[in-house]
Amino acid sequence: MSVLLEARGLRLAFGGVKAADGIDLAVMRGEFLAIIGPNGAGKTTFINMTTGYLRPQGGSIHYDGEEITGLAPRAIVKRGIGRSFQLPQLFTEHTVLQNAALAIAARRGVWQPFAPLLSVGVIDEARELLSRFGLDGIRESRADTLNEGARKLADIAMAVALRPRLLLMDEPTSGVAASEKMAVVETLARVLREAEVTAVFVEHDMDVVERFSDRVAVWSQGRILALGPPGEVLRDPEVLREVIGVAAPHA
Amino acid sequence: MRRAEPWLALAGAAALVVVAVAAPWLRFILTLALAKGIAVLGILLLLRAGQVSFGHAMYAAIGAYVVAFAAPSMGDVLVLLPLAMLAAGVVGLVIGVFITRYREIFFSMLNLALSMVLYSLLEKFYAITKGSDGIRVAPLRIAGMAMDGPMAAWVMFATAMVVAAMFWWVARRYLVSPMGEALAGIKTRETRLEFMGVSARGVLLVAYVLSALMAGAAGAIIAMTTRHVTPLLAYWTSSGELVFIAILGGAGGVLGPFLGAVTYELIRVYAAAAFADIWQMALGLALLGVILFAPGGVWGVIAGLLRRARVT
Ligand SMILES: Nc1ncnc2c1ncn2[C@@H]1O[C@H](COP(=O)(O)OP(=O)(O)OP(=O)(O)O)[C@@H](O)[C@H]1O
Ligand SMILES: [Mg+2]
Numbered sequence: 001m002s003v004l005l006e007a008r009g010l011r012l013a014f015g016g017v018k019a020a021d022g023i024d025l026a027v028m029r030g031e032f033l034a035i036i037g038p039n040g041a042g043k044t045t046f047i048n049m050t051t052g053y054l055r056p057q058g059g060s061i062h063y064d065g066e067e068i069t070g071l072a073p074r075a076i077v078k079r080g081i082g083r084s085f086q087l088p089q090l091f092t093e094h095t096v097l098q099n100a101a102l103a104i105a106a107r108r109g110v111w112q113p114f115a116p117l118l119s120v121g122v123i124d125e126a127r128e129l130l131s132r133f134g135l136d137g138i139r140e141s142r143a144d145t146l147n148e149g150a151r152k153l154a155d156i157a158m159a160v161a162l163r164p165r166l167l168l169m170d171e172p173t174s175g176v177a178a179s180e181k182m183a184v185v186e187t188l189a190r191v192l193r194e195a196e197v198t199a200v201f202v203e204h205d206m207d208v209v210e211r212f213s214d215r216v217a218v219w220s221q222g223r224i225l226a227l228g229p230p231g232e233v234l235r236d237p238e239v240l241r242e243v244i245g246v247a248a249p250h251a
Numbered sequence: 252m253r254r255a256e257p258w259l260a261l262a263g264a265a266a267l268v269v270v271a272v273a274a275p276w277l278r279f280i281l282t283l284a285l286a287k288g289i290a291v292l293g294i295l296l297l298l299r300a301g302q303v304s305f306g307h308a309m310y311a312a313i314g315a316y317v318v319a320f321a322a323p324s325m326g327d328v329l330v331l332l333p334l335a336m337l338a339a340g341v342v343g344l345v346i347g348v349f350i351t352r353y354r355e356i357f358f359s360m361l362n363l364a365l366s367m368v369l370y371s372l373l374e375k376f377y378a379i380t381k382g383s384d385g386i387r388v389a390p391l392r393i394a395g396m397a398m399d400g401p402m403a404a405w406v407m408f409a410t411a412m413v414v415a416a417m418f419w420w421v422a423r424r425y426l427v428s429p430m431g432e433a434l435a436g437i438k439t440r441e442t443r444l445e446f447m448g449v450s451a452r453g454v455l456l457v458a459y460v461l462s463a464l465m466a467g468a469a470g471a472i473i474a475m476t477t478r479h480v481t482p483l484l485a486y487w488t489s490s491g492e493l494v495f496i497a498i499l500g501g502a503g504g505v506l507g508p509f510l511g512a513v514t515y516e517l518i519r520v521y522a523a524a525a526f527a528d529i530w531q532m533a534l535g536l537a538l539l540g541v542i543l544f545a546p547g548g549v550w551g552v553i554a555g556l557l558r559r560a561r562v563t
Binding site: 078117 | 427429430431442447449450457
């Protein structure tokens, strides 16, 4: 397996808070890497730096052999890195179908002033996408009327619509009802494996981590405390004490 | 609603023609109303992105002054109109590149500031613009034929109709296209656009240039109809008028600007005749009424009635 994304010595502080304090991490092509760690550890900050939302104060990020440190989000998306958000970022005045369609149109090229967004081809793809995420029932609902779980899934669906090669997901299952969680992750994992997407996801549910990740990175105060297969990392006494003890699902 | 709209537009156009034939003195008013409606359509595009321009009269003024300057040498309506649009569009592009970095109050105020710069230039450079006296527009032709008296009035009325119809069609298609929907996305979730690889600035710039083109066309029609241009065309109250009409007509549909403009001009004419000094109060009350009781504007009221008619 080869390295797809490599972060070296990433640093970023907000005032006195070190949100990234020397992050070294190599994400391998095709793997599912889970990020765990307590609130405020810097998990979202890592995703924000990787996707160009925040510029690191030190260190570098390489993707597929190319340095992408400090590039704008748009430039990074174009290279095949997608993301979903801890707080879903949907077009609230559009329907779920329109949200999906806009993401599909964004991939195909949005610069068409006279063809309708909801053309036959785009509608078909949007419907198919939404059905993969089990969102058929709420296709015509406006995005601001959805419950938290549905908003999360629609948010991820929009990222997937861009057909990224690397997808960074920030707490994909928070807000999804506990009874549906495993089924949702199951579906998501299948969709991603079919599309050969490499995935990095922040997750607070250790059952999900155990079952769906190839490796786990443990974040604590802007550093990576441990990295390895879930079977080892989740049994490491230090990790148990430092992280899992205080990382009870907070959603 | 979308399917009923073209029929509604057609009925509205027919009604305007009937009124223009029956009451020739209203023809002039309606021509100006249509022209303003075109400019307001541009305001509506920007409103889709959640942005309010308090300076768009500057593009109307640019269109109008282009007509005034060019009329002596090439006084054909069919030449002047595209020329005015081109000038407004080019200025819109140059200003737009800079102004689309800004949002909300900054966007509004920068437009306002630039329009006031244009206003003072028009006023101060007397040698070229004749200052606040303004410029009389030289006699016009259409497709080579001289225009005079009632024929000129009809030509301008028809021109306003055709241009309005054209931009109505463009706006209608544009707003449901990927670009138009992305424009609406700027209002609700601009960051998402960037994370989909779409340049929000680029999307807004297209709308901005389109809106400048529309305002430029409006200004040209106003200049050719009134045959006189003054710096007042660029004054901030003229920009405010466009925003006023946008709210009065309703931003929910592309017919709104025209409904708003006709309503506005008619209220203005009749209120001025009836109450002389306090006609502005009638406009103020009308706007108050819309904001309190019909936030969707005239278009919202009509759309609501149609929907109810369909249900029952
Ligand atoms: N834009 C910002 N401005 C100021 N401080 C920030 C900013 N983003 C993050 N921080 C701070 O950096 C630290 C790390 O935040 P981050 O959001 O990365 O944590 P996290 O691990 O994602 O936590 P959570 O599990 O609560 O989502 C926190 O102390 C946070 O308050
Ligand atoms: Mg976070």
